[in-house]
Amino acid sequence: MQPIHKLWGAIRQVRQRHLNPASLQFRLTAEIAALSVLGLSSVAIWTSWKMQQVLITTHTQGVEYVATRFPRDVELYSEMLPVETGLQKTIDNVSVPGLVIWVKSLDGKRLLAQSNQMYSSFPATAALISLADMPLKPQVYQVGNRYLILYEGLVTVKGKQLGKVYMAQDVTQDQRQLIAAIQGLAIVCILVTILTMAAIAYRIRRSLQPLQSMSQIAGAISVDDLSQAKLQLTSAPSEVKELAQTFDMMLSRLSEAWEQQRQFVSNVSHELRTPLTVVVGYLQSILRRSTNLNDYQKEALETAAAEADRTVRLLQDLLDLARADSGYMHFRLEPVMLNDLVAEVTGMAEKFSNRSIRVEAREKVTAIVDRDRLKQVLINLIDNAVKYSQPEQPIELNLEQVERQAIIQVCDQGVGIPLQDQSRIFERFYRVDEARTRISEDDTKYVSGGHGLGLAIVKTLVEGMGGSITVRSKPGQGAVFEIALPMSKEKALA
Incomplete structure (x- = not known):
């Protein structure tokens, strides 16, 4: 057949x-x-x-x-x-x-x-x-x-x-x-x-x-080779050659505009991150040391500190993406025992989120990854699962080996993602309508969701380590984010 x-x-x-x-x-x-x-x-x-x-x-x-x-x-x-x-x-x-x-x-x-x-x-x-x-x-x-x-x-x-x-x-x-x-x-x-x-x-x-x-x-032609892209047409009519020359000029202008935009994002992110970090430090210091603040002042300072911290994280994400676009993000690929790494990340997440996270692994799995980058990926995915699910709903991490690939699944039973949005959630600044609100820790109000860069960074980091990430979800039935990572050096560098 x-x-x-x-x-x-x-x-x-x-x-x-x-x-x-x-x-x-x-x-x-x-x-x-x-x-x-x-x-x-x-x-x-x-x-x-x-x-x-x-x-x-x-x-x-x-x-x-x-x-x-x-x-x-x-x-x-x-x-x-x-x-x-x-x-x-x-x-x-x-x-x-x-x-x-x-x-x-x-x-x-x-x-x-x-x-x-x-x-x-x-x-x-x-x-x-x-x-x-x-x-x-x-x-x-x-x-x-x-x-x-x-x-x-x-x-x-x-x-x-x-x-x-x-x-x-x-x-x-x-x-x-x-x-x-x-x-x-x-x-x-x-x-x-x-x-x-x-x-x-x-x-x-x-x-x-x-x-x-x-x-x-x-x-x-992709963004990476936009500056070197040229249409080489040797045996073509003069009209087509003129069209190719015009197209090359357009590519050159696009490359310059893209480079300027990328440099601008990198510069702004770098220049704003330091003063905002100082502001966050001062706000947190005031909150810790001041004992004569009334409730209104304390709430205002907590809100300012939270938003400033959120802005710092946004700038850090923008800086990471700018480095990835510029090719300055380097990965230290080495054999890592994923069981230990997943257990470490799960422990950190349980401590800061006050949520119970189950890990299921039937065997020892080793992959060629960057330990710190993979931690960042898992923390982002677990943070999403915590944000968009009820406190009593379980969060699971499954670890297995399938056809010379290490598979990590982050599963939740939250609001889920509509099918028409699943192909776009890894785009920058894209947020699903239902995911723009989440339940607060005290289960009393809805607060704003993320800034739409977390999953874009996750995808960039996973692909930078030679892996891939997919999502399966239904509205109201949660989501499963699946990471496939190479188990050999050759596949990681491919």
Whole structure:
């Protein structure tokens, strides 16, 4: 089944790339192919019609020549012989191979004379005579398996109309050759159309290849290599090269703007962190040493200290992200016994959150990580679990080894995360609406959630150690954050 799935996938990919009605390649190919088919068809139809007209004209001229002689010969023979005998004598005299002549009375009811070979040459004589009674046009008529050109004229002797003369020129062989030529022309046109469409599709694909290369290069550009990204198009039309140069200029401007923004965030975070840390220290010192503060003053100082501390943590997070973006965040990767590290972090979290946290580990698990960075990751995830779950709801950490990877799960039974938000919670400054409030420690009020950088830092740190992080959650049923970490040096550096 696997090869069939691969083949079907390849077919779908080809259809999406080459048979997509919305693509420029498909539209150009279809339009030019339609114009080619229309042009070749018009030429083939006109050529066929012209060849038919040449055939009709050529044989009609011969029949008309015989028709102009016929009345004179009839008048000449009628002076010496009876009229009907003169008619028959004239028919025998002017007859040539492939030409059949018969004469009927003016009322069309009586046959006066006819060619001797008429019935032997034309088995469908009755159909021929009935066809000749209708108004005739200069065209080829099919009678049975024969093709004929018909002619009708009056026979006049001494100013008196004797009847009507009919002539049928057999052009079967010429008509069949013409049909064969038309069929050959049609086959040639079809083949030329197919080859033209293939050539057009190939040329259009080659012409659009630089645009596809631009799309692939642009899709592969990331923030890290934005400054070095260049679209190198050697064999491309001048219009596409101009577009590539404009795109390179845009990338250069984006790189400069991104670098300026990153430097600004780093500088602001660094410059503000120190004075705010001093402010937090003074506020906490005042709270510890002052004994003559009333309740209102004490609450105000506690609020100021808490918000200042929160701002310091925000600035530290911004500084960490700026260092990661600049490539200045270094990891000391080494083998670490995760059981001990998880137990240490759990003990710290239980002490500061007054919550019970269970750890489940069926085996000893070692991974290649940065001990301090992994502690920071777990503290952030446990802090989220504490914030967005009730005090009586349990928090669990599961540790196991799966296919040469160390797996750490942080599970809670809190408010959960909607499905549409799960793909964005690791973005910077993104906060789920339901997660913007959390229950306070005394279970009496709701307080503001985080600043939307915690999970972004978690993802940055985990990926910096060569791992990955995912989330599974349902609203009202809690969330499970799963960290996968490499257990070998090679995978950690990959």
